[in-house]
Amino acid sequence: MKITMKDVAKKAGVGVGTVSRVVNGVKVKASTYEKVHAAIESLNYEPDEYARGLKTNRSNTIALIIPTIWHPFFSKFAYYVEEALSEKKYKLYLCNADGRPEKEAEYIQMNKQNKVDGIIAITYSDIDQFISSNLPLVSIDRHFSDEVAYVVADNYRGGQIAANKLIEFGCHNLAYIGGTSPYPNETNDRKAAFYEVCKKNHFPVKILDMPEPISDLHEQLNHFLSINSEIDGIFTINDFMALNVIKVMKQFGKTAPKDYQIIGFDGVKMACETDYVVSTIVQPLKEMAEASVEILLKKIFNEPTEQRVVFPVHFHSGGTTIL
Amino acid sequence: MKITMKDVAKKAGVGVGTVSRVVNGVKVKASTYEKVHAAIESLNYEPDEYARGLKTNRSNTIALIIPTIWHPFFSKFAYYVEEALSEKKYKLYLCNADGRPEKEAEYIQMNKQNKVDGIIAITYSDIDQFISSNLPLVSIDRHFSDEVAYVVADNYRGGQIAANKLIEFGCHNLAYIGGTSPYPNETNDRKAAFYEVCKKNHFPVKILDMPEPISDLHEQLNHFLSINSEIDGIFTINDFMALNVIKVMKQFGKTAPKDYQIIGFDGVKMACETDYVVSTIVQPLKEMAEASVEILLKKIFNEPTEQRVVFPVHFHSGGTTIL
């Protein structure tokens, strides 16, 4: 049998309202508190969250929508989001959307169903239609509309830093390698900034920009790198692309940083205690996760909040550049 | 204003019971269905999950407790658990317990609060006290009691395979390097099996077994490997330990598989499309995740189920062995 407030009330010799007050920390007479508290303890009472949620329209739960948790960038982000939420007594629904916009839509619907109070999303699919202006939503790396808050790293600055570092490290023939999502997001700034800095400094720069989803990545890299064999400084859209490039270059007998240098983006580490896997432009994911949570909670409580927060990035060597 | 069943019923000119039937897929007259369906669509009605949960005592949610999502082994597991649950229309609460048993306990309590229907846990802390026999719980890699189901890889066989492979690959001086959790789990079998096979084949074998939490890992490895410089075949408790060993060996000027060979355990890959990072004993994590979900759902529905499922492991080369 399930213990309810009624049981506690009867045992303590008070009304259910009083039990509710004690449970919710509303002030009651000290002696009443003692009685109720004792009854709760002895019955091992736990409030039913669903009954509470029905009354209050609050679930104390938010959903995190990401492409896949099985990727160090997203799992690190999820890690910090969960940490921050846990501190505020919020629970986290995990959604691996992975190219299924209908799954994203489903979680967004859950806001109307009272199952989630808000959503943090890293999404590259076309879900604009599902996003209403009164849905508490924080988006990462992508701008939906002026009503949707978003948190982003300084992608533009990142592209500049990458170009400057490669030039500083003595590269002469630069290249950018990346993919472009069909739905615009701010990661495109990385390429733009890189290109501009190269041009401004009169360095030749080749671009390989593949529309996503990318097929025959390996082949395309192979082709691009073989017809442009003079390339000695590469900037990639992210660290995983850098790893793929490194693999292809190895087949050509080239290793970094001896024969060329390469800088990725994201600052991927496998886990908390491990090292960066390539030289990279690091996004402050912890801070970004915490900011997302903070903004989302403000939205949920209808407090005023920033609509766009930009975080600084920095270069970190991972052994694929000379420094 | 929130749209409720009452609104739908009024609009469709039926009773709320009928709306409920339509929503839950119970058979009604075709014409009634049409009317109700049309009303639902036009009002954009979404059932309140909390009201439903209050009645049914079901949340269609389960919690996944892991040490940290920011680790490819756990994030891969979480990925497949979420996939399997999503298929069954279940939602997943993510809990990074990370050495905080009180956090694990909190999620276990949530079962009583009706917030979760069951739990899948990978835990190395002392939570036996919180686990009652009627809690639907599936444990990974660890046996709690005969009432708690658990899913495990064939750790013993894994240790045997590792020893046999190293011997087959020509190693003569073997070593096991691992850590031991204060709470017993089946990963200890890896060491035992490895040791036995080495002994049976009359190969010398050195053991470095560090009690967790491990302090000065680097120093301990350094010491062990320098006083046992003859070692040319190493088996580690997991892939991350292998990576640490590789780092230390590099400082001694030794690289695998040229100067020694090393096999880890787990089969860690950073993400779906990437490669294994070391030669390793692979656990079939996808199958284990799916089995966990299946068993848990059976427990939730009070169906009979296995209490212990063991999965086979296999060797996979990741370049730190000659084959």
Add this chain to the structure above:
DNA sequence: TTGAAAGCGCTAACAA
């Protein structure tokens, strides 16, 4: 300060 009571939106038993 507290008890009684009215719902929150839904499901399911019962009656029609």
Add this chain to the structure above:
DNA sequence: TTGTTAGCGCTTTCAA
């Protein structure tokens, strides 16, 4: 086949 209704366990208003 369908409508009516009694709660599920809680919060919160209103009186006392």
